[in-house]
Amino acid sequence: MASRTINGRIVDIGAAYFTAEPGTPFHGVVTDWVERGLARPWTDTLAVAEADGIHGSTTGPARYAAPGGLRGLVVDLARGLAIEQEITVQHVAPGVADGERYDAVVLAMPDPQARRLLDGRSPLDAVLNTAWSPSIAVVLEWEARQWDPFRAAFVNNAPEVLTVADDGDRRGDGAAVLVAHTTEQSARIHLDDPDGAIAPTSAAVQRLLGLAHSPTRTFAHRWTFARPTTQHPEQFYWADGIGVCGDAWGERSSVGTAWASGDALGAAIAAALHQ
Numbered sequence: 001m002a003s004r005t006i007n008g009r010i011v012d013i014g015a016a017y018f019t020a021e022p023g024t025p026f027h028g029v030v031t032d033w034v035e036r037g038l039a040r041p042w043t044d045t046l047a048v049a050e051a052d053g054i055h056g057s058t059t060g061p062a063r064y065a066a067p068g069g070l071r072g073l074v075v076d077l078a079r080g081l082a083i084e085q086e087i088t089v090q091h092v093a094p095g096v097a098d099g100e101r102y103d104a105v106v107l108a109m110p111d112p113q114a115r116r117l118l119d120g121r122s123p124l125d126a127v128l129n130t131a132w133s134p135s136i137a138v139v140l141e142w143e144a145r146q147w148d149p150f151r152a153a154f155v156n157n158a159p160e161v162l163t164v165a166d167d168g169d170r171r172g173d174g175a176a177v178l179v180a181h182t183t184e185q186s187a188r189i190h191l192d193d194p195d196g197a198i199a200p201t202s203a204a205v206q207r208l209l210g211l212a213h214s215p216t217r218t219f220a221h222r223w224t225f226a227r228p229t230t231q232h233p234e235q236f237y238w239a240d241g242i243g244v245c246g247d248a249w250g251e252r253s254s255v256g257t258a259w260a261s262g263d264a265l266g267a268a269i270a271a272a273l274h275q
Ligand SMILES: Cc1cc2nc3c(=O)[nH]c(=O)nc-3n(C[C@H](O)[C@H](O)[C@H](O)COP(=O)(O)OP(=O)(O)OC[C@H]3O[C@@H](n4cnc5c(N)ncnc54)[C@H](O)[C@@H]3O)c2cc1C
Pocket: 001, 013, 014, 015, 016, 017, 018, 019, 087, 088, 089, 090, 108, 109, 110, 113, 117, 135, 137, 181, 223, 225, 226, 227, 245, 246, 247, 253, 254, 255, 256, 258
């Protein structure tokens, strides 16, 4: 749920949207966000495309977007908690983070990132075994909108682009900004130099949407661990004062899965600490 200010405007460069199954606790959280204007149902219909253009659409659950950017929803969840942001933790062991003792330490991040913080001899090291694939987010900005409305598109059989979303449409300000996420194949080519993905991705998006002009401004962001290709069957890990949660813990990687995983781990820790 990452939003970046690019050329003075917030752009969502991670998740394109999120869903929430009615009746679940996460749906209650989302309903509260909607009531407070932080999130809004965006669409239930997305375009289906091939490299040469949009060929149809698919309808599914409500996809939610955030007028102020998805990151604002995470900030909202953290409100009222004693949180220090923008600190990179270097080393974690059961009940210890960077030399400080805690009742519980939680690693809420992709397994490969969590593994880097352990000393390699932890039994947890072997548990953190999910594989992840990369993607590069490419932000494309024009002076004016020049495409037929499409919300977002799943792109099949294209070497460069997996999805493309209309950021002006989902954010609701009508800005002429698209965000494309590359395929794993293209991301691996450009992982050491994400800016190298801009030209081929822009060309692919222009071909797909029939856009004559190149974007006036661009930006690339590397997601080395974008999506897990395998999932843990459990909802979280918790033992000896250390816990792990996130979107690889549950049925299918998504924002809702990550929230449910963290919520379940939080409940388990609270129960353990208050015995
Ligand atoms: C390109 C892309 C597109 C996606 N599209 C969708 C979508 O359309 N719909 C959907 O539902 N989901 C989507 N997802 C998945 C969704 O973003 C994740 O499921 C969700 O963000 C996982 O949340 P999390 O809190 O578990 O982990 P993360 O969002 O990965 O958060 C982990 C946090 O830990 C921090 N961190 C890592 N190491 C350290 C350290 N050493 N010290 C301090 N902090 C650290 C990171 O900076 C990060 O802020 C997408 C993901 C990507 C990358």
